[in-house]
Amino acid sequence: MTTSDWLALSLLPGMGPRRLALLRERQPPWPQGWLALLPASARDALRLWLDHPARSPLQPKVKRALAWEAMHPAHHLLTPAHAAWPELLDELPDPPPVLWAKGDLTSLASPGIAIVGTRRPTREGLGNTVRFATDLVGRGFCVVSGMALGVDGRAHHAALQAGGPSIGVLGCGIDVIYPVRHGELFRRMLDQGGLLLSEHAPNVRANPAFFPRRNRIVTGLSLGVLVVEAAEKSGSLISARLAMEQNREVFTLPGSIHNPQARGCLALLRQGATLVTCVDDILAELGHWGITAPAAPVEKQGAAPLGNDDPLLALLSDSPTPLDSLIDLSGRDFSYCQQRLLELELEGWATQAPGGWVRLPR
Template sequence: MTAAARHSIQQALLALVLAAGPTAPRRHLLERFPDPAQALAAGPEAWIAAGCTQAQRQALAHPDQATVERTMEWLAAPGHHLLGWHDPDYPPLLRQAPSPPLALFVDGGPALAWHPAVAVVGSRSPSPGGRDHARDFAAQLAASGLSVASGLASGVDAAAHQAALARADGITVAVIGTGADIAYPRHHAGLQARIAERGAVLSEYPPGTGPRSGHFPARNRILAGLALGTVVIEAAERSGALITARLAVEAGREVFALPGSIHNPMARGCHRLIRDGVQLVESPEEIVQTLAPVAAQLASALRIRLRAPIHCPEPAHAPAYAPPDTDYQRLWNALGYDPTGMDSLIERTGLTAATLSSMLLVMELEGRVLATHGRYVRKTSSFTSHSV
């Protein structure tokens, strides 16, 4: 695809995003036509047939050019992406959730929206013990190869993001209620920049969109939809964390809650969830074990999108299989037979930590690699080593 064609498609997708109102008609347009440019060029008759409102048709005919130009300028910067409903890279778990957004603005690695994730949520004012739990669970979930997703709010969210970033191989994704260029709260600007550099910051709102009260409950549905499961660390009886938990249940995802002291008001929301039937957990290992089967399914889809086929081991009498993908072969050569840390793998392969984490998770779930205390070692002799 030429740069001009890509530019035209992005502008058309922005016009569809900016046509506020019901999402279903605009999603129908993207499903009916090969790309957003053709959906926009189809004109009013096609828009009416899709169910677009009069206000939406007016917005499609006359997009807000100032917002379009500002957003196109943002997209031109390195690391900035726009994933639309029509795009094969749109996160598959989110596609299956209720009310998925028409598009995602991404600051960071768009492939990380595919990475098997656990949403870690809780109070903005947790107890000291709750903050420690958020750090411990996030660190161990990241060590297991899962991504830690949260909403970049104060308290539990920030602690979870920071704990994942503290690991050299940790992956974290932030789903925010502002444009991807705006930090909220403001003092999280540095944390947001680190997440964008190491992971991904996702928003359904165009750059320049400031904080609005309705945006934060809405972003919770994206957080719940992206994750394999949601763990609630601490929550009052009425809180955004409980909204995320409810949305996760509606999306058919697992929900976990940590029990707390009966004297801690921040534990009451978790206790209510447990009474309602969500899984009580006391360790991150319980979460990993519960989510492993569905994580394997997502890893298989991720492998296909990365175009890195890793087949099942050949019978003992057959010659060992050499992966055709050069990045996987390079990683296999770099692993050797002794436990190897992420920093060494980055140095040996020249690949990024995010890319290596995704590849290692795929190989671990398929029985090729063992991960122990953040170090990786070959598990089978199914691959042969070749120079690349």
């Protein structure tokens, strides 16, 4: 089967990922075997596309998808027929029949670990995210997450900063930047060897209903899921539940009983998640996957640390410094300081706190 065939199947009326997966398991010959198994409306739509594509309403969408793929060498349409198709997704009951991909497909060659968590992490949570993401890519893993604010975004940034691969799964169209604050992260993912994936075609806007569906791909691509911080009703707990249903390992960090952002993690521990304090704890649980990882972190190939060379970073400490004070102390204008502080936050060097900006531990 070709990419066009899978695109047509994904567009058939009444045929979602789960029903297509059930039919695919039966390995019917193409196309007659599929036609024999499809319900009437889907069968008629497929037959029309096969026999008279110019008259089929499926054809314009198929052509637009193929044109998008041909538009740029970094554009890819991943289907079960593609050489880079991640076979771990076939273990899902409802794998996507088509994934829109933008970036470097070699990211799919490394074993993946998902790092997820709250959109409002504590300073300790941000520091732990950076530490685990950095150590994981140093051991040969790819960091997978959902490109959300908070833990997700910090995990992607730390992986790229360490010179490792990272995969971001979107809950919107492959060309849509969401959240808007992550515009710089999107650019870095594409410029520094990362990979963006989505079930959705270009220009499809983000929708709350898409995010739980996105989470199944995040966990499906991964051998295990690390939940850094999560509140009691965090979306990260959906990822953890999906991971358990997919027979993936679930890891979480211990946290204070007084920290609201740790209560979801504590609940996961009661449900049997593995408590971890370092990457070696994760590796110890992955032996059945046949993972062979370096015993010590490899030399990082990413960008050199900023250190105190950055004038704004040098002005930050553990105590919050208001933005207006940073403007006065640095001698730079509001626009520059606001933009640079956002970049430092995305890079994992600083974050906002009550009362101003603080420097994060590294």
